[in-house]
Each structure stands twice: as C-alpha cells, then as structure tokens.
Amino acid sequence: MNLTKAMEERHSVRQYQNKPLEKDAILTLQEEIEACNKKSGLHIQLVMNEPKAFDSFMAHYGKFSGVTNYIAMIGKKSDNLDETCGYYGERLVLLAQQLGLNTCWVAMSYSKIKTAFVVDKGEKLCIVIALGYGKTQGIPHKSKSFEEVAKSDAQMPDWFKNGVKAALLAPTAMNQQKFVFTLQGNQVSAKAGMGFYTKLDLGIVKYHFEVGAAGEPFEWVS
Ligand SMILES: Cc1cc2nc3c(=O)[nH]c(=O)nc-3n(C[C@H](O)[C@H](O)[C@H](O)COP(=O)(O)O)c2cc1C
Numbered sequence: 001m002n003l004t005k006a007m008e009e010r011h012s013v014r015q016y017q018n019k020p021l022e023k024d025a026i027l028t029l030q031e032e033i034e035a036c037n038k039k040s041g042l043h044i045q046l047v048m049n050e051p052k053a054f055d056s057f058m059a060h061y062g063k064f065s066g067v068t069n070y071i072a073m074i075g076k077k078s079d080n081l082d083e084t085c086g087y088y089g090e091r092l093v094l095l096a097q098q099l100g101l102n103t104c105w106v107a108m109s110y111s112k113i114k115t116a117f118v119v120d121k122g123e124k125l126c127i128v129i130a131l132g133y134g135k136t137q138g139i140p141h142k143s144k145s146f147e148e149v150a151k152s153d154a155q156m157p158d159w160f161k162n163g164v165k166a167a168l169l170a171p172t173a174m175n176q177q178k179f180v181f182t183l184q185g186n187q188v189s190a191k192a193g194m195g196f197y198t199k200l201d202l203g204i205v206k207y208h209f210e211v212g213a214a215g216e217p218f219e220w221v222s
Contacts, residue, residue, distance in 0.1 A: 020048075026046070032091070043076075081126055151183070162214065163213035167181065167205040171204060
C-alpha cells in the first residue's frame with residue numbers, strides 16, 4: 001500500500017481486537033520511531049501490552065476498547081513541540097496503516113501511566129496514538145471544502161491542489177480542520193486557526209500536504 005492509499009484508507013478506530021502486534025510490524029515501527037527521533041530530537045516511544053491507560057471511565061466514555069498498544073509522543077518542552085509531534089506522529093500513523101494496523105490520535109480520553117514510558121527532565125508527554133488491529137476500519141470524516149482551506153491569487157498547480165486534498169483527509173482534533181494553505185509562487189504557508197490542539201493538527205496536515213504534493217520542491221514559509 002502506498003502512502004496515498006494509506007491516507008485514503010486511514011480513519012480513526014477506537015475499538016480493537018485482542019491480538020498482539022506482529023513481530024515484523026513492531027520492528028518496522030521501531031525503526032521508523034528511531035528515524036523520527038533522530039531527525040526531530042523527539043523522544044517517541046512505542047508502548048505495548050499496557051492495558052491501563054485505556055481502562056478508565058474516560059476511555060470507555062470515549063468509546064475506546066481493547067487498546068493495549070500506543071505510541072507516546074514525548075519531546076522537549078518548546079513552542080513548536082505540538083507541531084513537531086503532529087508531523088512525526090502522522091508519519092507513524094500512515095506507516096501503521098501501511099502495515100495493516102489501525103490508529104487513533106488521543107489527546108484526552110486516556111490516563112498517563114508513568115511507568116509505561118520515560119519522560120526525561122525538560123520533556124513532556126504531548127499526546128498518544130492508540131494502535132492495533134481494529135474491529136472495523138473506521139469511516140471517512142465529514143470534510144470542509146477545498147475552497148475553505150486553500151488560497152492563492154494565481155492559478156493553482158496540481159501539486160498544490162493534491163497537497164490540500166491530502167490535508168483534508170488528515171485527522172484533526174474533533175475533526176475541526178482549522179487550517180489554511182496559501183500559495184505564493186512556489187512558497188506555501190500553512191496557518192492554524194484558534195482552538196484546542198490546532199498546532200498539533202497543523203503538523204499532521206503539513207505531513208499530509210507533503211505526501212500529496214509528491215516531492216514538488218516547494219518551500220514552507222511562515
Ligand atoms: C490532535 C488530535 C487529538 C485527538 N483526540 C481525540 C480524543 O481525545 N478522543 C477521541 O476519541 N478522538 C480523538 N481524536 C480523533 C479525532 O476525533 C478524529 O481524527 C477526527 O474526528 C477525524 O476523524 P478521522 O480520524 O476518522 O479522519 C484526535 C485527533 C487529533 C488529530
């Protein structure tokens with residue numbers, strides 16, 4: 001499965017089968033986590049066979065069941081930690097989809113089990129991503145229109161259109177899709193709107209945009 005297909009087929013899944021992660025999938029994920037940590041300076045960790053985080057009233061209220069594996073997105077406290085976690089976390093989400101796994105970003109409905117991962121001095125746990133073999137594949141989310149999130153004074157080239165379409169497939173907190181992409185020449189700015197977790201969402205949609213724009217040498221500007 002290529003990344004485009006992974007973006008199309010990925011939907012949040014909250015109910016999981018009682019089935020351990022396959023060995024090959026674990027190895028591939030661990031390798032990618034290492035690569036992401038090296039590139040970003042994050043301290044991402046794969047937590048496996050840990051049922052407590054999703055065993056609370058909140059988790060069940062949030063309709064989660066069978067979650068025993070998750071990715072803990074941890075990094076040094078800084079202004080851009082949320083966006084960086086969004087970007088690299090979504091890289092892992094799409095890889096998981098390619099490996100036949102399902103995922104769900106989770107900001108709220110879980111408990112922090114301190115013994116399950118390491119948070120070094122100056123770091124914080126930003127968010128987790130539930131991971132496993134879903135009972136279903138989830139369903140496509142309602143989406144804003146292309147025109148609501150894409151701006152340009154000139155004609156839009158295909159790579160920009162494809163980037164924005166890919167961003168509209170991305171998960172965002174409460175499906176808020178509070179982002180706008182603006183094209184100027186070969187420069188793209190991606191701006192987050194006001195609200196909860198919009199910086200995290202921004203990192204996620206920027207990764208989707210890059211995948212959709214398929215190697216076009218555009219430049220991100222702020
Ligand atoms: C940053 C972020 C935080 C999220 N937090 C939660 C959460 O706490 N509980 C939950 O059930 N879903 C959570 N989600 C999943 C979103 O509700 C979901 O991505 C959105 O409704 C779009 O649906 P889709 O992922 O199926 O495309 C979160 C998603 C993101 C990106």
